[in-house]
Amino acid sequence: MARRVVRKPTKVLMDLDARKATILKAVVVEHIDTAQPVGSSAVAASADLDVSSATVRSEMVALEREGYLAQPHTSAGRIPTDKGYRYFVDHLQSGVLGAVQQQQVKEFFASVRGEVEEVLEQTSTLLSQMTSYTSVVVGASHAHATILSVQLVNLDAHHHLLVTVFSDGSVVKHSLTPSYAATPKEVMEASRQLNALLINTSLATRVQVPSRRDHEADLVREAVSILHAQQPVMEGEQVFIGGSSRVAEVFDGVETVRQVLAILEQELLVVSLVQDILDQGLSVAIGSEHGFEPLATCALIVAPVTIDGVPAGAVGLLGPTRMKYREAMAAAEVVSARLSRHFAGADDRG
Amino acid sequence: MARRVVRKPTKVLMDLDARKATILKAVVVEHIDTAQPVGSSAVAASADLDVSSATVRSEMVALEREGYLAQPHTSAGRIPTDKGYRYFVDHLQSGVLGAVQQQQVKEFFASVRGEVEEVLEQTSTLLSQMTSYTSVVVGASHAHATILSVQLVNLDAHHHLLVTVFSDGSVVKHSLTPSYAATPKEVMEASRQLNALLINTSLATRVQVPSRRDHEADLVREAVSILHAQQPVMEGEQVFIGGSSRVAEVFDGVETVRQVLAILEQELLVVSLVQDILDQGLSVAIGSEHGFEPLATCALIVAPVTIDGVPAGAVGLLGPTRMKYREAMAAAEVVSARLSRHFAGADDRG
DNA sequence: GTTAGCACTCGGTAGAATTGACTGCTAACA
DNA sequence: TGTTAGCAGTCAATTCTACCGAGTGCTAAC
Incomplete structure (x- = not known):
């Protein structure tokens, strides 16, 4: 099923000293918030750094040389590269899902009823509403059921x-x-x-x-x-996509929107993408990391669903690379955990 | 299920003399083609009309007064109103589906295999590919099956x-x-x-x-x-939407795209919309005719599917009001007819 | 190693001028 | 009476210009 290979993010030797890390973080956070290139003075002002913008500038040159940042044009600020986002996700994030949302998920699973398909469908709607990104919920095949x-x-x-x-x-x-x-x-x-x-x-x-x-x-x-004659895997897998209209909110440029929608239409492709990422043990694929050109400006967050330890599907969130990783990842994790529990637990079952 | 009422297009007393009709037709055809307001001289040149642009102009004033045309602003050409499109669709269209496409549909149904759901799903993809509009295929509920x-x-x-x-x-x-x-x-x-x-x-x-x-x-x-406990109707109905990415091609303005996508997400809404139109015996609802505000810039073409004369679903096409009615309507009709035959006929059955 | 200062770059914007695709009107014409 | 040429007027779209300002890289001083 692995139609393409996920490029494994180079883990080693990428360690930034504290100040570079702080600057990178500031750039990422600010750019996620504003969608604009971030300048040195903005960073100098925001971060808990006591240095001047000039210092920040020279650090930024270094960060750019090392591939964490990029400059759209000469007189603009910096934006994070995929590598920059990756470092951010791996080292600089913190915090968990807000209590309100925790509660929302809890209530959802306490009240949801019906067959598996309906639960999965509604889960995808929930995820999308919580995060305002497009969600993907994959239900496992029953290849191994008796x-x-x-x-x-x-x-x-x-x-x-x-x-x-x-x-x-x-x-x-x-x-x-x-x-x-x-x-x-x-x-x-x-x-x-x-x-x-x-x-x-x-x-x-x-x-x-x-x-x-x-x-x-x-x-x-x-x-x-x-x-x-059924395909050993895949066949019988179910895909539920929630909030596809979010695509139009979250990406800019009609052409990008069209491309992303076109990909979401090919459900098998989406499944194999999610599967690939999961196989690599990743929880998020950023930009070109999944090696799938048309989604180069996207990030895809995934979280596995298991029943009694056995893989039984996955939930995912699709957004732009400048997505709100912390919240989205937290949402995906909480929902996948609850979903796992829902199917394993004493709740009604389909 | 009729959550809203389809406004019946006023049939009577709308008869245009031959010249007005020709002019209206020219405006509609041109505007569908170019998406631009159409000026009097363009009409005078194109149509098989031997009058000057000045004459066309005065006719256009009349057509505007009667509600068939509108002017975006003073110094622009005219664009058709919903009423103008309606007249066009009812009186001025001609021609059928091209032989190539006829053949395509025929081959599709000759080779399609599998359960009903798969056939419907693939049919929606076919329709969308043929027309480059977003398609809707509704499979009937089994409320009356034994x-x-x-x-x-x-x-x-x-x-x-x-x-x-x-x-x-x-x-x-x-x-x-x-x-x-x-x-x-x-x-x-x-x-x-x-x-x-x-x-x-x-x-x-x-x-x-x-x-x-x-x-x-x-x-x-x-x-x-x-x-x-199942709902008498609706419940158990299946909706397949094909080519949702077409929305991004065919409508302009990200906000419009978002709105249309958001509507397509609510499948029940789509079903009831299609049903309403069908109930009125229409084959196309233009602009505000379906009385559903968010789709005011859309036209929705529908064609019923029947098995042995019994309603068994419908196919639909969703596009902008300036869509290619002739081709799209022909496609919907041919596909619905073939689909009906497919289910009734000796082909394999799900 | 850090900083202030400075010259430079370049995208974005605001305004003015221009263009051109239209119209509506009017007066002449068949 | 219906048709037409001609003309003045309107207004969106385009182009041009000037300018602003955010942000950089570099350098010299601390």
Whole structure:
């Protein structure tokens, strides 16, 4: 699934002395706030630094040389590079989610009801509302769940519906459209056999299918092969995108908006992106770190969802590189934790 | 569901003489093409009219007085009003879908496979690609379908899954989380009773539930009430939106884009909008005709999907009022017709 | 190592002048 | 009476200019 490789942020040897760090932090914070390049005097004034703007200036030259800052044009202030944001995220952030929001999440999960899909959908709306960024919620595939029940339902002579219930509470349907006409009786018998064959197996388990050449056996064989034909991963994964209109608030330039929307439309792409980042053990991919050109001006925050320690999906937030990392990351973490608990816990389950 | 009323376009007494009509048509066509106000000389030159720009001007004054045209400011050309577009759509359009696109639709439906949901989803993508507008595909609710099979599956003592298969091929699941612990045997027996009770009924049919006070009867009662608790309409309807990134191409102004996206996020709203328009027997709602303020700069084209004459959903296209009506309407019609045929026909079915 | 001071750069803005695409009106014309 | 050429007037958009000011890099002094 790893269609592209996440470039691992160079961890080592990037240590800035205290003053450089303070300056970098000031620039990042200010630029996130104002979206404008930040000048030396602004930094000198804001930070708890007791140096003049001239000193800040010479430090900034150094920071620029080392790749943490960039200058849009000669007579402008500095803006952070991806590397600058990365350092900020890794070393200079602090604080947690505000109490109000904590409460909001808590109340949400206390009151949310319904099937898994609805919960995930509403969770994505929640995340988006809390942060005002676009959210992504990925529900895991049931590739590893076991089958609780298989049922073949007769629509008409040539159309049957294979309904499979998994131990994770998911239900999947497939159509069977054999060329021969099967009687209701044959369908029912095939259904019985399928149950006997598949119950308590997972999709990864190969089973012994009957080799007879009658309608029942044919139905059974076809049903089994359809079920097992599913992609081992990915297939059956669910993606919920919340607050796509936020894209238009948060990015500037219609063209950027269009590009980001176009990417969000390709849900498989989004899933693989989230998965890649998660695989690298990152919690946020900044700018070009995810190696996906069209999203070079974006940052993507992810947090895994687990059920009893087993990966079961992820939540994500998509914003511009100058996003409010602290709040957004805190939100993603709190929500993913609560979501994990929700599914594991004694709450109602889908 | 009719949350707002579609204002019926005033049909009567709007008849323009041939020359006014020609001029109006020229203005609409030109403005759709260029997005600019259209001046009298442009009209005089373009149309198959042998009059001077001065004559066109005086006709335009009349058209403006009658509400077909408007002037952004004194020294600008004219742009069509909603009423102007309406007249254009009703009287001045001609032509059908190009052969290439006809072919594209045909090939699409010849090759598309899979469950209903996938077909609808891909159809919405197709429509959007063909027209470069955002598409909406609404799949009908199964409120009137009959139940083919009900099954209660045991997840654990307190979690059961109610899986219902309808005659239209849809499958719906609901969670049951009784406070008492039911044995697998009780669950199975309840499942059997549910089947006996509900098969061949529709959701509108009231059924006689057992009044005993044991676990089985309790389960049956709860299952029946959950099923019947569904909203008579709407619930279970599926909405697929294709090409939302087109919004950013087709509307100008980030704020407009944001608004339209925000509306598309509320799928129920979209459904009711489409339904309202359909109920009025319209195939396109222009500007403020649908009475929904935030979409005042939009036109929404709709075409019903029917299976054997029964309403089964709709397809729609959302664009700016200056959209390419002819092509878009043709596309919507062809696709809805093919889609209807696809579901009715001998193709595979979900 | 730090700072004040200074010359320089360059994007953004405000105003003025200009352009040009229109209109509406009027008077002449078929 | 309907049509047209001609003309004066309007107004958004464009271009130009001048200027401002935020911010830099450099240097000399502390």
